[in-house]
Amino acid sequence: MNDAQFLAWLQSSAAYRCVLIEAAARVNGVETMVYMATRSYTTSPADSPANTQYLPIATVDTLFTERLSLEGDGALSTGDLEIDNTAGVRDAWAGAGYVWKNREIRAYIGDIRWPRADFRMIFNGIVADIAPSGDSALLLKLRDKLQRLNTAITEAKLGGETEQKDALLPFAIGQVSNITPLPINPATLTYGYHCASAEGVIANEARDNGAPVAMTSNAAAGTVTLESTPAGAVTLSVKGDNTVGYCDTAATMSRRLATRYGKAADRFTDADLDLANIAAFDAAHPQPMGLYSTDRLNVLAACQMLLGSLGAQLVMSRLGLMRLIQVALPGTGTPFVIRPEHMVETQGTSTLQPAGRTEVVGAVKLGFAKNWTVQDAGTLANLPESHKALFTEEWLTTTKTDAATLATYRLNAEPVQIDTMLLTRADADAEAQRRLDLWKVPRTTYEFDGVPELLTLELGQAVTVYSPRFGMAAGVSGIVISLAPDWNTGRVKVGFLV
Known part of the structure; x- marks a missing residue:
């Protein structure tokens, strides 16, 4: 099924829409996939998964809302999935025998008459938890996959018998100036500045109370060894992580952090990244940067420190791909044209309305x-x-x-x-x-309920909006900042900034 056929189906009043849910859980100690749906659906022997019944126990309206932060600080997107629990038949799902937290969940939409392969993914994320909702329903609390990056960059400690044995090994990425390295071995005057292989020390010199002193460098270990006992504070200026090559731009460092640091089981792979988006962002934003940490800094926070330096943020697409987006006007790429016919009307009135106004900055x-x-x-x-x-x-x-x-x-x-x-x-x-x-000029955010064609919009996408209201008769340039698709109706609430 191609995109045009899928869009025609979304617009059809004859469609028998069905959302399939595949949620992982640890059930009585065994990792298990739980299959649910909004309608009864069973796969055929030729499908994958084969001969599988999806229980018709899920209610899906606005499953998930995607949103950009205008403050530039980024945020985990959230949502809920309601599960039928009439007469308590699934009370056990919220008990100790079922562990849902930090497990994957995926959702697909299609027609109950279709083979499983024709269903299209509409969400790929993480379960935060499960909770009762009244006495007849359960709610799976959903998060986007950025939750996997909400973990410490490194928890490796110095160890040994020194007074600083419980200190975390430092982390350096990009170029950082005048950092304080960690004493690794006081007896040999060895200091560490990065927990893995590094590019090396700038100008190949350390400083003692600001004055250059002789040293030898072991970039592969992220350490230096002084040739004489220091009189005061030891500092270095370094180029950091070089585990798979040196990197110093927001895009390349965010990719490095997401794929090579944090808890090993939660790290992203290239399959979790929108590689085209990341490459385009890197080409547009080559500014060098650097970050250093001796404390417990998590991957997500580190990425946001880097991207926030450019007024950008890390987001996940509904398909579970990491993307980098800068809030900017005009937006990048060819704008999607939105006209009044794309806006749902209620009792003859367009649903387009102002949603907020930004503070003017001088x-x-x-x-x-x-x-x-x-x-x-x-x-x-x-x-x-x-x-x-x-x-x-x-x-x-x-x-x-x-x-x-x-x-x-x-x-x-x-x-x-x-x-x-x-x-x-x-x-x-x-x-x-x-x-x-x-x-420096007032900016306004607007929202409207959109027709099925707008379900293809993405966060950060440039749009040109036409409307007889709000000074939009000749069209205004904007950027998409929120999307809340309702898969039951085939509509989507669109938020944009102009």
Whole structure:
């Protein structure tokens, strides 16, 4: 079945829609797949899975809502699946014998007359938990697959017999300046700066209270060994992770984190990534960055620190593929044209309506080129005065302002600093100006109920919207920021920013 045939079926009043649910659970100690559906459906011997009955016990309306955060901080998308539990026949599903948490769940839509292979995936995610809903239903709490990245980058500890034996091994990715490495072996003056293979130490030198000192480097182990006992604080500037090649852009570092760090069982593979999207994002955003951590930082938070530096975020498509999206106007790619006929009417009135309005911004201040070890000027006696500021301040900053906006909206000219992982002033200047240009005018979000054709829309997609209302008669450019498909009706609530 091709895309045109599937769309025609979605639009057909003669369709017998059925949603199939395949949810994994640990049942009495055995990993098991539970098959449910919104209608009775049994596969044939030629299907995969073969001769399988999907119990007609699921209720699916808006199974899942996808959403971009306009604050740029990213978020796990959520949803619910209702399961019939009349007379308590499935009470055991919420008991100790069934473990649903952090197990995969997939949903497919099709017609009860179709072979299993013609059903199309509409959701690929994770079960957060199960809970009773009244006395006759259960709710499976759903999360997107980003939940799998909500785990520590590394939990490897130093070990041994030193006072710091319980310290986590440091993690470095991209380029980071003036970090404090972990003493690995005080007897040999060996220090660690990355828990795996690294690209190496910049300029091949360590610093003791800011002054260069001799050392030998073991990049494969992410360590250095000093040639003499330090008098004060030991710091390094390094290029980090090199486990499968060095990387220092938001896209390549996010991919590295998602596929090679965190709990081994939860790591993504390339099959979990929208590789075309990630490649396109990387080509558009080559700014170098860096991140260093000596604490328990999780993979998802680390990715968001990097992507958030560009006003972007990590999201999962409904098919369970990791994508990188920057909130920007105009959006990327050829816009999808939305006209009044794409908007469902209620009692002769379009469902298009304003949903929110953003705050106007007249100035943007970004922190960049982070100094990871802030030092007291008094300990840096051997350095020229002109160099000391590089070690005593945590951030370099840049501020972009729009005088007309500040005056018109009577705004404060000194904005709150937003810290980024950007390294260069040129990149920080460009990003600050981009954010200012985006938010120095009022932006409005709108929502409407869309026809089945709009079920193909994706988060972050550029759109051109026409409507006789809200100044859209000649068309306005926007970006899709939320999608809530209702698979029972074949409609989708679309949210967009203009």
